[in-house]
Amino acid sequence: MKVVVFGVGDFAQVAHFYLKHDSPHEVVAHTVNREFIKEPTCMGVPVVPFEEITITYPPDTHQLFIAVAYSRVNKNRQELFEKAKALGYTMLTYVCSKAVTWPGLEVGEGSFIFENNVVQPFVRIGVNTVLWSGNHIGHHSTIGNHVFIASHVVISGNCHVGDNSFIGVNATLRDGITLGRECVVGAGTLLLKNAPDRAVFKGHASEPASLTSDQLPRI
Helix, strand or coil: CEEECCCCCCHHHHHHHHHHHHHCCCEEEEEEEECCCCCCCEECCEEEEHHHHHHHCCCCEEEECCCCCCCCCCCHHHHHHHHHHHHCECCCCCCCCEEECCCCCHHHHCCCCCCCCEECCCEEEEECCCCCCCCCECCCCEEEECCCEEEEEECCCCCCCCCCCCCCCEEECCCEEEEECCCCCCCEEEEECCCCCCCCEEECCCCCCCCCCHHHHCC
């Protein structure tokens, strides 16, 4: 199937690479709103105005993938997804061949699962959701719509992640908890109980020591 990738930034370029090397799909173009076109090509294919996408790459012969980041708790991605659906596009769904999954996995339309994700049995993943590389998604968990999960996140069994949430690298959710809608979980956060909608959790960043590296004792 021929695919158009929405976006020209890092995520869009990475998605193009994965689809080229690990899928039967052919990326034939990138697209953004006309005002954001700076270069005529991206990754060797044309960049076309989104306003004209149905003319040049119609929905009956092309799929679309939204490859933009998680700003506004993924609202930008959600709005673009909904606009593309309203134009009649089927949204590309991709699960990397190097991810570990089991029969019966439910993955919503337009979601993108990178390599080294371990997705255990009875997991459900919503639409337009991104699992970057190396996460653990425990059994019987549900990941909502328009969610972005960064790398090396541990979501234990029987968890629920609400729509439009973002979870940063190395965060951990203990088993059986619910993370509300539109939550932001910072890198390295440990969640041990349910979280309400729109909650924000800051990870604990290390502070620099009072000595410098050249003052460390010799071992």
